[in-house]
Amino acid sequence: MAIAQSFSPFLIPPENMVAAPFSPLGSLSVYDSYDETPHVGTRFPNKTTQLSRILEAPNSDELVKDLATLVSHRGVVFFSEQDLDIEKQKELGTRLGELAGKPATSKLHVHPISEQTPELTADVSVISSEGGIARNGYSKSARASAGWHTDITFEPVPSDYAILKLHTIPAVGGDTLWASGYEAYDKLSPAYQKFLEGLTALHDGSGFRKYAKELGTPINDPRGSPENTGSNLQAVHPVIRTHPVTGFKSLFVNRGFTIRIVELHDDESAEVLNYLFRHVAENHDMHVRFRWNKNDIAIWDNRCTFHTATNDYQGLRLGNRVVSIGEKPFFDPSSKSRRAVLGL
Incomplete structure (x- = not known):
């Protein structure tokens, strides 16, 4: 997959004029929106901005492609009170990746422990406070920071985009946090960045294998790509990856699934990973x-974000998630950081 070409986010203005900063909104600029933080998160607050209408618009391909670009730049994008049904959610998940240029063999992900039901197909993950994917391995006594992860990095071909719609929420609590992988890279010292570039890490989803065994159910196979097969649920990916849409460098290890850095001794690996996990969890300026x-919807890019749910609530929290498969992660030594390209 081709990497986005270098671009200048600032035009050279006439004397005494200030250039407008680069904006990834494109055709979506006709809708009201604002950035939640400088580094991650954009919100479309008006409930009249409906994703169902964007899918049906005459310029739908342009809008969806620009939405994919926006999500890749901003990490996560939020939409209010959406009427999008599950079939349209799956359509959007498919088209985001396709219009952003993912391989033809990459489809929607089938989670290892998703169940096929009359209401939902196996390529839809039920996110429920009652257990399953959302609370696999959850413990009340564990630090909340233990929940930070990136979706399905244990797959040889992991996710690009994910879409979550929550239709049942508690009276209070149950927030979700996202962190920017771009900013996680940029906040490291140049020497540490250079040390990490070119290293690879082992990602492991054995917790789901254990859960399937306890339930007496087989691991789903295949899972959205011809390469995502078998019950091993392990893959090796670069520690620093290049994003194929933006061309930016992003940190790509996560506490949920990354278990060791291949090129380091065990003790060295544990120290480095612990530092990087804390780096993601403790820097609230990139959250x-x-x-x-x-019925709010969040769309995020798993190639450049981490996320965690806040397990502080009582009652039912329930929704449906669609996860798209992208491309095999890669690192291009000539790629640049987000701050370097945007002049931040």
């Missing part, structure tokens, strides 16, 4: 926190 309302 955005989203408080859900009923």
Whole structure:
């Protein structure tokens, strides 16, 4: 997949004029929106901005492609009170990746432990406070920071985009936080960045294998790509990856699934990973926190973000998630950081 070409986010203005900053909104600029934080998160607050209408618009391909670009730049994008049904959610998940240039063999992900039901197909993950994917391995006594992860990085071909719609929410609590992988890279010292570039890490989803065994159910196979097959649920990916849409460098290890850095001794690997996990969890200046309302939708890019749910609520929290498969992660030594390209 081709990497986005270098671009200048600032035009050279006439004397005494200030150039407008680069904006990834494109055709979506006709809708009201604002950035939640400088580094991650954009919100479309008006409930009249409906994703169902964007899918049906005469210029739908342009809008959806620009939405994919926006999500890739901003990490996560929020939409209020959406009427998008599950079939349209799956259509959007498919088209985002396709219009952004993912391989033809990459489809919607089938989670290892998703169940096929009369209402939902296996390529839809039920996110429920009652257990399953959302609370696999959850413990009340664990630090909340233990929940930070990036979706399905244990797959040889992991996710590009994910879409979550929550239709049942608690009276209070149950927020979700996202962190920017671009900013996580940029906040590291140049020497540490150089040390990490070119290293690879092992990602492991054995927790789902254990869960399937306890339930007496097989691991789903294949899972959205011809390469995502078998019950091993392990893959090796670059520690620093290049994003194929933006061309930016992003940190690509996460506490949920990354278990060791291949090129380092065990003790060295544990020290480095622990530092990077804390780096993601403790730098709140690269986080955005989203408080859900009923039928809100979040769309995020798993190639450049981490996220975690806040397990602080009582009652039912329930929704449906669609995860798209992207491309095999890669690192291009000639790629640049987000701050370097945007002049931040």
